Amino acid sequence: MANPSAVCNGHLHHHHHQKQNNLLKSGVCKKNGITKGMKKNGVSNGTLYKKTFIEHFEQAPMYVAVLTFVGFGVGTIFGYLRDFMRAWGLEKRNIAEEREQQKDFVPLYQDFENFYTRNLYMRIRDNWNRPICSVPGPQFDLMERVTDDYNWTFRFTGRTIKNVINMGSYNYLGFAETEPNALKTVTKELQKYGTGICSTRQEMGTLDKHVELEKLVAKFLGVDDAMVFGMGFATNSMNIPALVGKGCLILSDELNHTSLVLGARLSGATIRIFKHNNMQSLEKLLRDAIIYGQPRSRRAWRKIIILVEGIYSMEGSIVRLPEIVSLKKKYKAYLYLDEAHSIGAVGATGRGVVEYFGMSPDDVDVLMGTFTKSFGAAGGYIAGKKDLVDFLRTHSHSAVYATSMCPPVAEQIIRAMKCLMGLDGTTQGLQRVRQLGKNTRYFRRRLHEMGFIIYGNDDSPVVPLLLYMPGKIGAFARRMLEKNIGVVVVGFPATPITESRARFCVSAAHTREMLDTVLNALDELGDFLQLKYSRYSKSSHPELYEETRFELED
Amino acid sequence: MDIKHVKDYIYWLYYQYLLITCSYVLEPWEQSMFHTITVTVFAMVVYTAYVFVPIHVRLAFEFFSQIFGGQPDSTVSIVN
Numbered sequence: 001m002a003n004p005s006a007v008c009n010g011h012l013h014h015h016h017h018q019k020q021n022n023l024l025k026s027g028v029c030k031k032n033g034i035t036k037g038m039k040k041n042g043v044s045n046g047t048l049y050k051k052t053f054i055e056h057f058e059q060a061p062m063y064v065a066v067l068t069f070v071g072f073g074v075g076t077i078f079g080y081l082r083d084f085m086r087a088w089g090l091e092k093r094n095i096a097e098e099r100e101q102q103k104d105f106v107p108l109y110q111d112f113e114n115f116y117t118r119n120l121y122m123r124i125r126d127n128w129n130r131p132i133c134s135v136p137g138p139q140f141d142l143m144e145r146v147t148d149d150y151n152w153t154f155r156f157t158g159r160t161i162k163n164v165i166n167m168g169s170y171n172y173l174g175f176a177e178t179e180p181n182a183l184k185t186v187t188k189e190l191q192k193y194g195t196g197i198c199s200t201r202q203e204m205g206t207l208d209k210h211v212e213l214e215k216l217v218a219k220f221l222g223v224d225d226a227m228v229f230g231m232g233f234a235t236n237s238m239n240i241p242a243l244v245g246k247g248c249l250i251l252s253d254e255l256n257h258t259s260l261v262l263g264a265r266l267s268g269a270t271i272r273i274f275k276h277n278n279m280q281s282l283e284k285l286l287r288d289a290i291i292y293g294q295p296r297s298r299r300a301w302r303k304i305i306i307l308v309e310g311i312y313s314m315e316g317s318i319v320r321l322p323e324i325v326s327l328k329k330k331y332k333a334y335l336y337l338d339e340a341h342s343i344g345a346v347g348a349t350g351r352g353v354v355e356y357f358g359m360s361p362d363d364v365d366v367l368m369g370t371f372t373k374s375f376g377a378a379g380g381y382i383a384g385k386k387d388l389v390d391f392l393r394t395h396s397h398s399a400v401y402a403t404s405m406c407p408p409v410a411e412q413i414i415r416a417m418k419c420l421m422g423l424d425g426t427t428q429g430l431q432r433v434r435q436l437g438k439n440t441r442y443f444r445r446r447l448h449e450m451g452f453i454i455y456g457n458d459d460s461p462v463v464p465l466l467l468y469m470p471g472k473i474g475a476f477a478r479r480m481l482e483k484n485i486g487v488v489v490v491g492f493p494a495t496p497i498t499e500s501r502a503r504f505c506v507s508a509a510h511t512r513e514m515l516d517t518v519l520n521a522l523d524e525l526g527d528f529l530q531l532k533y534s535r536y537s538k539s540s541h542p543e544l545y546e547e548t549r550f551e552l553e554d
Numbered sequence: 555m556d557i558k559h560v561k562d563y564i565y566w567l568y569y570q571y572l573l574i575t576c577s578y579v580l581e582p583w584e585q586s587m588f589h590t591i592t593v594t595v596f597a598m599v600v601y602t603a604y605v606f607v608p609i610h611v612r613l614a615f616e617f618f619s620q621i622f623g624g625q626p627d628s629t630v631s632i633v634n
Contacts, residue, residue, distance in 0.1 A: 071576030078584055123579040150581055471573040530570060 048322035050358050055277075055317055055457045056448075060533045064468050068498045071470045072120075079119030094152040116492065124474035125151040127489055133160055135178045136169040138509040142486065161484070165514050167504045168488035172345040172461050173432045174509030175376030175416045186411045193407035201393075205404040213410045217381050220417050221351065222361045225390070226383035228413075229398045230405045232340060232370030233259045235380030238398035240307075240336070241267040242391075243366070248303040249289050251282060251333070255315060260307050260338060269305075270295070276315070279323045282306070286331040304333040310342030310353040310369075314495055314503070316456020316464050318346065321353050325363045336366040344374025345461050350420050350433040356459070375416040377409045436461060436508035439515060443506050446519050451532035455501075463504040464490075465522075465531075472529055473500050479529075483521045 085091040095118055098108055109118075126147060134141040142161040145154045169176065180187075189209070199205035210228060217226040229235045240263030244250060248269040252260060254276040264271050272289070274281040286304070293300050306328060308319045319337070328335050339352045347355035352369070354361050361367060366388065370380040382392060393399055420429035440461045447454050453466040467473055470491065477489045491500035506515075526532045572578040577588045 067574050071574065074576045074588070075579065078580060078588075081584075120579075469573060469576065471576040471578040474579055475573060528566070528569075529573065 048326065053318075053320070053457070057315075057317075057455055058453050058534060058536070060453060060466065060468055061535070064533055065498055068468050068470070072497065075120050075470060079115060082119055083115070094149075113493070120470065122151050124477075126154070127474060127477035130486070136166055136171060136176050137178075138166055138171070138174065138507055138511070138514060139163045140166050140169075140486070142481075161481075164481070164484050164486045165510075165518055166486055166507075167518060168486055169507070170341065170373040170505050171376065171507045171509060172341075172374045172436055172505065173350070173376075173416070173420070174507050175374065175412075175419075177376070177509070182415075183412075185415050186408050189411040190408040195406055195408065197404050197406055199403070200401055201399045201404045207404075207407060207410075209407045209410040209414075210404060213405075213414055214381075216414055216417050218383060220421060221354075221367060221383050223367060223383045224386040225388075226381050227389050227392055227396075227399065228371075228379055228381045228405055228410070230379050230403055231398075232372050232378070232380035234398050234402055235368060235370065235382060236260050236338060237263040237266060238402070239368075239382055239392060239396050240264055242396045243267075243336075244269045244303055244305055247294065247301065248305065249301045250305055250307060251285055251289075252307040253277070253309065253312075253319075255312050256307060256309060257313070257338065257340070260309070264307065276312070277317055277320055279320060279327065282324070283327055283331075286327060286333060290331060304331070305336055306333055307336050308338070310337060310339035311346065311457075311460050311462060313341050313462055314464065314490065314501075316454075316460045316462040318342070318356070318457040318460055319353060321357045321359060321364075325359065329363075334365040335363075336368065337364045339367065339369040340380075341373055341462060342460075343369040344420065344433075345436060346459055348433070349430060350374070371409075371413045375413050377412040377416070379405045379409065379413070432508040436506065439506045439508065439510055442512075443504070443515055443519070447522070448534070450519075450523055450526060451534045452522070452526060453534050461506040463506065464501040465504065466499060466501050466533070467531060468498060468500060468533070470500065472531065475529060476502055476525065476531075479525055480521065483525075485518055485521055 082091065086093050096109065098105070102108075108114075126145070130145070131143045132140050133143050140163075142164050144157045144159045144161055146157055147154050177183075193207070193209070197205045197207070201210075213228055214226045217228065218224060229238075236257070236259035240250075240260070244264075244267045246268045248267075250264045250267070250269045250271045252264055252271055252273055254273050272285050274285050289301055289304055292298065306324060308324060311318055321337075324335060327333075337353070342356075343352040344350045346353055349355065352367075354364060354367070361383075365384060367383040368380065369383075371377040372379070382389065415424070418424045418429075419426070420433070422429055437459070440459065440463075444454060444458055444463060447463065447465065455464045455466065456462065467476055467489070473489050473491050477487060480487045487502050487504065489500070489502045495501060504518075569578075572585075575588070575592075577585050580588060
């Protein structure tokens with residue numbers, strides 16, 4: 001069914017198809033080895049996208065932006081007032097500050113970040129770092145905590161809030177579960193190997209479990225070889241320095257995750273940023289890099305690598321992989337794809353954005369991902385050609401110095417992956433992926449109908465709902481908790497200062513009733529807090545049409 | 555029942571005002587200070603509008619009517 005919301009924000013993404021047609025055709029004829037790609041695409045007119053790629057980034061009405069600034073202005077003025085009172089001793093100081101002898105030195109806590117933390121973040125701090133005391137499944141238990149001095153200190157009352165609906169955990173396929181049946185093999189491995197490894201991969205930390213897991217990951221993704229690491233963040237930040245160095249060029253997306261940014265900065269290569277998911281910007285940077293070379297010597301760059309993510313976790317947008325691959329082939333660059341949120345969550349069988357766009361994993365040079373999100377475990381992997389993985393085994397900091405993944409966690413990933421691939425004899429894996437797809441589309445459709453502004457692609461399970469005003473961040477999170485729903489709200493500095501949002505992560509373990517509870521709560525709260533800014537809501541009585549719409553969608 | 559409706563509506567308006575101006579996050583004494591200042595400024599604006607706007611509107615009307623329809627007035631006075 002054609003989605004009329006594609007016309008919403010005036011960005012008809014179909015336009016890009018025609019432009020890239022010529023690019024692909026011209027690129028194809030010149031090089032060999034690409035004919036394989038052409039055959040795999042199979043579509044005779046050469047369109048890059050097999051299904052419609054619809055993303056929404058609607059802008060709020062002007063008065064919302066003005067009121068947001070007014071809100072921040074009031075907060076800032078009162079921030080200065082409180083700082084003044086603290087400096088002149090009219091108020092007790094609860095925060096870190098310099099010692100008396102250091103008052104004449106360069107000030108440590110006067111920059112905007114510290115000002116913001118002291119005066120704005122502290123006031124609504126009770127919405128973050130909430131301790132949970134159960135498995136983060138579709139429902140979880142929270143420890144209740146109260147504050148007596150406006151969020152400077154907390155104390156636990158001892159009560160737990162039970163069965164809070166979990167809309168914040170990255171539990172896309174629902175593998176964070178405690179059912180004994182499901183965890184049989186994990187318990188067995190725990191009893192066989194214990195929990196600690198007490199060594200790094202290079203010394204005595206490579207177990208048969210790691211070898212089994214790596215072979216399974218390579219088979220799952222359809223590549224030659226893979227390597228697993230103990231921590232997802234460390235996978236990015238420790239392996240990018242091993243792959244690039246001085247004299248190389250990194251082209252990184254505007255909204256890349258901190259781990260990618262840290263890895264890029266640690267490597268010492270030159271970093272250039274292109275606008276988020278904007279192929280014209282990327283192509284311009286590539287052309288400039290090839291035409292002008294390195295800054296002073298004008299030599300060619302040793303390597304040009306493009307860093308992108310599969311799904312961007314703050315926007316919910318999916319990378320334009322076909323266009324990037326055609327660009328990389330034309331300009332001879334390398335591609336590093338971070339599938340932290342997209343592995344397991346998109347694609348017909350859960351194999352990530354490569355499968356979602358119907359492309360071959362040979363097109364991407366370095367496939368990276370994490371096991372934290374869809375597999376209910378911890379750790380990351382890098383997969384690709386055998387030469388690449390062999391190189392990383394000896395040269396990566398993480399492989400040489402960091403402790404390897406512990407065996408029960410590796411077994412959890414093995415069982416989750418086997419379930420996804422169908423190797424355990426059931427179709428449970430495929431059912432989970434389909435359920436996630438259904439839940440995602442239902443949730444997004446209902447939110448669009450209600451009139452909220454939602455960012456991102458229609459197929460991504462990460463759903464950011466825009467709140468804009470700083471006062472509403474705290475109000476939204478607290479009221480949702482009163483209704484027994486746990487949400488994650490995000491503000492500056494993780495997002496631009498005017499675009500604070502609430503981010504929902506849909507899971508395959510959410511039942512239709514849970515989603516309906518959440519949607520009804522959102523409807524009520526949207527009216528009460530006036531969050532329905534969208535100018536393009538579809539209908540005011542969606543429940544009348546829901547049944548028939550459903551038949552058509554399936 | 556109706557009174558409750560009205561009271562709820564007024565509370566809702568007050569809550570919107572708190573959210574929009576971000577005074578929802580302030581401590582009670584800061585809120586009182588902010589409300590005092592806002593109400594004072596608003597009262598001054600209303601008072602100024604009440605006192606000065608009608609006078610200015612009347613003067614502006616006379617000025618423009620003098621420019622466009624001024625000729626007939628003067629001829630009448632000369633004839634007289």
